[in-house]
Amino acid sequence: MLKGTLQTIILKLLEDNSQMYGYEITQKVKEVTAGEFILTEGALYPALHKLEADGMLETFTEVVDSRVRKYYRLTEQGGKEVTDKLNEAQVFIEQLQLLLNLKPAVK
Amino acid sequence: MLKGTLQTIILKLLEDNSQMYGYEITQKVKEVTAGEFILTEGALYPALHKLEADGMLETFTEVVDSRVRKYYRLTEQGGKEVTDKLNEAQVFIEQLQLLLNLKPAVK
DNA sequence: TTTATATACATAATTTTCTTATGTATATAA
């Protein structure tokens, strides 16, 4: 129903943390959701590549302990996109709660 | 991210309304969400057929004004499923709000 | 009167998105 949820999550994490690499993102998601959301690589990397191709993210690499890390950062366009996506997500959640009656009606 | 959202919405509407036909469901969704969610037939009917095939829904038809209506009702199994699906949705929404920081932290 | 809109069902092609599986490579703990 809500397309681009994963993109929204990635963009939001990068808004809060300014730069992150893929593996770090998977760990952050696991940590924040107490293990409820598991972000698999098969979902993450294609999403990152698409966001980069769309001009929302830019990258640079660093070598730490002989391992390559590919860091992602929001572009200016990406910065604007976060706001829009978050608003969309907010509306979506509210409507879903309405439909599912998960939000008790205010008297 | 959350699979089966549409199914959950359908099951919940049928829990509240005991019997509904397809077109009625599309209108209800539109009405409740003030036009924000548009449930297209291409999404709805396959979902209804699958829920029926899975034993969650049962059907009967009625003719009103020379037009056939196919009504759907929850089966016993469907009744149990609603509860599970709603719990899942609740957890999902909470985790998503955590990740997107849409729920202000309580001080 | 014929065109558009609303009601009511359904399916098929395509696209999008995610899961699962696989592959490479290094570091460390068992």
Add this chain to the structure above:
DNA sequence: TTATATACATAAGAAAATTATGTATATAAA
């Protein structure tokens, strides 16, 4: 030397939704 953790990536397949059709009746508008 085997398992786990770190770190990237892609490919096959499945699931779900969008878009496009198709049939059919009723009614309001042009």
